[in-house]
Amino acid sequence: MDALTFGSHRLVHLDLKGAPPRVCYFEKLFPLLRTWGATGLLLEWEDTFPYNRELSQIGSNGLSSLSSGYTVQEARHILQIAGDCGLAVVPLVQTFGHMEFVLKHDEWRSLREVEHFPSSICPSNPRTLPLVKSLIRQIVSFHPDVQYLHIGADEVWHLGLCSVCTKRAASSKYGKPSLYLEHVLAIAQYIQETYPYLKIIIWDDMLRSIDLQVLNEHYIGKYVEPMIWHYNPRDNFVLPHELWDKYTTVFPHIWAATAFKGATGSSQHVPIVRHHISNHEKWLEELSVHVNKVHEFRGTAFTGWSRISTWMNPWQVANNYTNPMQLENLVPAFTELLLELSSLEGYLRFQMESIFFSSMIDEWIGTNIQPMKGKLMELKQTTENQIKLNSRV
Ligand SMILES: [Zn+2]
Numbered sequence: 001m002d003a004l005t006f007g008s009h010r011l012v013h014l015d016l017k018g019a020p021p022r023v024c025y026f027e028k029l030f031p032l033l034r035t036w037g038a039t040g041l042l043l044e045w046e047d048t049f050p051y052n053r054e055l056s057q058i059g060s061n062g063l064s065s066l067s068s069g070y071t072v073q074e075a076r077h078i079l080q081i082a083g084d085c086g087l088a089v090v091p092l093v094q095t096f097g098h099m100e101f102v103l104k105h106d107e108w109r110s111l112r113e114v115e116h117f118p119s120s121i122c123p124s125n126p127r128t129l130p131l132v133k134s135l136i137r138q139i140v141s142f143h144p145d146v147q148y149l150h151i152g153a154d155e156v157w158h159l160g161l162c163s164v165c166t167k168r169a170a171s172s173k174y175g176k177p178s179l180y181l182e183h184v185l186a187i188a189q190y191i192q193e194t195y196p197y198l199k200i201i202i203w204d205d206m207l208r209s210i211d212l213q214v215l216n217e218h219y220i221g222k223y224v225e226p227m228i229w230h231y232n233p234r235d236n237f238v239l240p241h242e243l244w245d246k247y248t249t250v251f252p253h254i255w256a257a258t259a260f261k262g263a264t265g266s267s268q269h270v271p272i273v274r275h276h277i278s279n280h281e282k283w284l285e286e287l288s289v290h291v292n293k294v295h296e297f298r299g300t301a302f303t304g305w306s307r308i309s310t311w312m313n314p315w316q317v318a319n320n321y322t323n324p325m326q327l328e329n330l331v332p333a334f335t336e337l338l339l340e341l342s343s344l345e346g347y348l349r350f351q352m353e354s355i356f357f358s359s360m361i362d363e364w365i366g367t368n369i370q371p372m373k374g375k376l377m378e379l380k381q382t383t384e385n386q387i388k389l390n391s392r393v
Pocket of ligand 1 (some may be wrong): 076160163165166
């Protein structure tokens with residue numbers, strides 16, 4: 001495979017949320033990455049960045065007992081090590097979906113698209129764009145010589161749902177896709193005006209279902225470069241072929257993103273190597289077939305996901321550190337399991353009564369069915385309590 005197929009950039013994604021490594025770890029890691037062929041880092045600071053002034057609560061300067069992250073000196077040192085190793089840094093700051101690190105705080109809670117869910121920000125709220133601009137300003141000014149900025153914008157799970165957005169979507173020619181594109185364009189135009197030298201990258205998933213004509217009418221291709229992400233192994237790799245035709249018509253510059261860890265489950269402790277190798281092998285095939293259609297294929301980001309939106313384990317429950325959006329799916333599942341167990345209990349009692357004395361049946365049910373029911377009821381109660389607390393992420 002030649003250089004054209006690979007593109008000129010090979011970025012390694014550092015997902016720092018959840019468990020940021022100490023700086024001394026990067027001193028060892030970055031030279032290795034360079035030796036292995038990386039050209040840069042896709043650096044997702046999230047809440048480990050030392051945001052200041054109006055944003056100080058969000059990052060490592062915040063007061064949260066759970067906050068961890070880097071001081072200004074440490075963050076600068078990380079950039080310094082990257083620079084010394086010849087690694088270009090592409091910062092990634094979320095601006096639409098995956099805004100949990102901002103929207104979990106009371107100060108910005110009113111910017112949620114759906115009150116109970118901290119993931120998506122409302123693009124119609126007049127306070128949203130100023131907040132996003134502040135995030136971008138602080139990130140860009142901290143990174144010298146930055147050429148690209150990744151503004152995320154993936155997995156906007158809640159879009160067009162608040163009363164204002166519902167009306168906007170209803171009166172827009174293209175409904176929710178227009179809401180999405182208009183927000184991304186507002187951010188992109190701000191970046192282009194303020195930092196004309198910056199090229200803007202977004203994740204592509206929200207664009208996949210938007211028609212070619214709609215993308216073109218919004219001139220989105222003039223402003224952003226999509227990064228097509230797909231993290232599944234060969235058996236489950238499903239990027240539609242027409243996607244490449246659509247994107248290459250709209251966007252002159254395109255990126256790809258694989259996954260070297262994470263993206264395989266919410267409680268994965270060790271990467272499933274076979275999964276990730278298969279993902280990369282399939283991507284090589286995918287690129288060899290399609291990349292020649294792209295005006296300029298920029299390159300690949302090798303993503304490594306550290307933490308999926310928090311689910312529910314004993315530590316997270318003890319610290320009210322759960323995501324209501326994930327938990328809402330659990331309650332009906334627990335309810336259904338409890339109903340099934342109760343009907344199984346009834347069936348067993350009926351069948352056993354023709355053979356055994358009732359005291360023996362009570363013992364059997366008490367030993368084999370009741371503990372399971374008790375555990376399920378406890379889990380259901382815990383889940384409902386966590387949703388009520390509507391806590392952090
Ligand atoms: Zn809204």
